[in-house]
Amino acid sequence: MSYSPEEAEAILTRATSRRADRMISHEQLLEMAAELGISAEEVADAEETFRREQEDAAFRREFVAERRSGFWPHLVPFLIFSVFLITMNLVKGGKPWALFPILSWGIGVACHALAALPMKGAAFEREFSEWKERHRRKTQRKARREAKKAAKSTETPTTEEPIRIPVPTPGRLPSEEPPLLQVRNGKST
Secondary structure, eight states, X not given: OOOOHHHHHHHHHHHHHTTTTSOOOHHHHHHHHHHTTOOHHHHHHHHHHHHHHHHHHHHHHHHHHHHHHHHHHHHHHHHXXXXXXXXXXXXXXXXXXXXHHHHHHHHHHHHHHHXXXXXXXXXXXXXXXXXXXXXXXXXXXXXXXXXXXXXXXXXXXXXXXXXEEEOOOTTOOTTSOOOEEEEETTEEO
């Protein structure tokens, strides 16, 4: 019996998922690939592609969560305040004046929802690329700060040679050696 690549992949995926308690080492992966006629270079390329896709998916999840986390604090007060205004309007009676502030604020919430909730499209991809670049720069700055901090903490304090300053003393002859004032690290000794 012969299988298409998709069928073989599905069968192998199901078979390995049943053994989820056991990890597959890199060497085992290379052996399986060799049995299937796949070179080590192709496996390395596929691994790199897989890692990049996983990293990109993680970045996308973080980006979407960040966008949505800014939306919910906007929506919840809107809903609470809308219920409050409608309740006040019903209790007081009269014209439906509560609709005007609700509609005005609702336009802002709707615009925010249109910006925060979509996860596809050219605008989303552009914003995601910009966010990813900002995230990369932020990570680099943090790494540089930590490297500087680590370098400072590993530096050994240098003990400088004391500076000897002749101190003039009244009553001494110029031929006699004057006493010396020693200064080390800004303190006289």
